[in-house]
Amino acid sequence: LAKTTQPISMDSYEGQEVNITCSHNNIATNDYITWYQQFPSQGPRFIIQGYKTKVTNEVASLFIPADRKSSTLSLPRVSLSDTAVYYCLGYTGGFKTIFGAGTRLFVKA
Amino acid sequence: NAGVTQTPKFQVLKTGQSMTLQCAQDMNHEYMSWYRQDPGMGLRLIHYSVGAGITDQGEVPNGYNVSRSTTEDFPLRLLSAAPSQTSVYFCASSQTSGSVNEQFFGPGTRLTVL
Numbered sequence: 305l306a307k308t309t310q311p312i313s314m315d316s317y318e319g320q321e322v323n324i325t326c327s328h329n330n331i332a333t334n335d336y337i338t339w340y341q342q343f344p345s346q347g348p349r350f351i352i353q354g355y356k357t358k359v360t361n362e363v364a365s366l367f368i369p370a371d372r373k374s375s376t377l378s379l380p381r382v383s384l385s386d387t388a389v390y391y392c393l394g395y396t397g398g399f400k401t402i403f404g405a406g407t408r409l410f411v412k413a
Numbered sequence: 414n415a416g417v418t419q420t421p422k423f424q425v426l427k428t429g430q431s432m433t434l435q436c437a438q439d440m441n442h443e444y445m446s447w448y449r450q451d452p453g454m455g456l457r458l459i460h461y462s463v464g465a466g467i468t469d470q471g472e473v474p475n476g477y478n479v480s481r482s483t484t485e486d487f488p489l490r491l492l493s494a495a496p497s498q499t500s501v502y503f504c505a506s507s508q509t510s511g512s513v514n515e516q517f518f519g520p521g522t523r524l525t526v527l
Contacts, residue, residue, distance in 0.1 A: 334511075334512075335512040336512040337512075338512060338515075340516075345521070346520065346521070347417075347503045347505070347518025347519055347520060347521055348456065348503075348516075348518050349518070350515040350516065350517075353515070391455060391456075393512070395511075395512045399444075399461060399463060399469070399510045399511070400458055400461065400471055400472070401446070401458055401512075401516070402458070402472070403448070403455040403456040403457070404455050405454065405455045406455050
């Protein structure tokens with residue numbers, strides 16, 4: 305069962321870089337590492353995905369070490385609007401998605 | 414494209430009543446799924462479908478039925494509502510199954526069972 309572990313909450317200030325680490329010890333060889341963002345009263349939204357090393361898009365960067373047992377989501381220069389819950393996903397059998405409890409990020413002015 | 418749509422947005426039921434939550438997508442996605450999210454918790458998978466005519470159970474399937482007669486629609490049926498089913502329900506779709514695929518979520522249905 306490919307569950308994930310991440311911090312329950314984090315605080316930051318506007319303009320800072322935020323790094324959220326996820327542990328996924330039982331990740332399968334074929335599985336990608338995916339992060340989602342969820343604002344209150346909305347469905348989750350895809351942020352970034354990777355298989356190994358580093359991936360960057362317009363929103364975030366994802367760092368994956370060689371053993372793939374963890375990953376770090378990096379949000380550069382956060383703003384108040386980045387206050388949300390961030391999920392690192394696990395998978396079972398390729399079809400069943402496991403969200404976990406997520407990390408509540410609170411960005412302060 | 415409307416993406417993933419869900420109806421209704423809000424619903425109040427009495428214990429023992431039945432109802433169907435509707436979900437539709439216009440992206441021709443093969444994979445669809447239903448999640449529930451309890452207050453302060455992450456999403457838990459209820460049922461999923463990898464294509465029309467094919468459904469399977471997720472993590473918390475008890476008390477719910479699904480069917481997939483078309484690619485576009487994936488309704489979730491509550492057979493006999495219980496207060497423990499008070500939650501927010503999200504429907505999602507993706508091009509195929511597997512971790513490589515981005516899931517698109519609907520706006521959710523907030524259900525209260527009295």
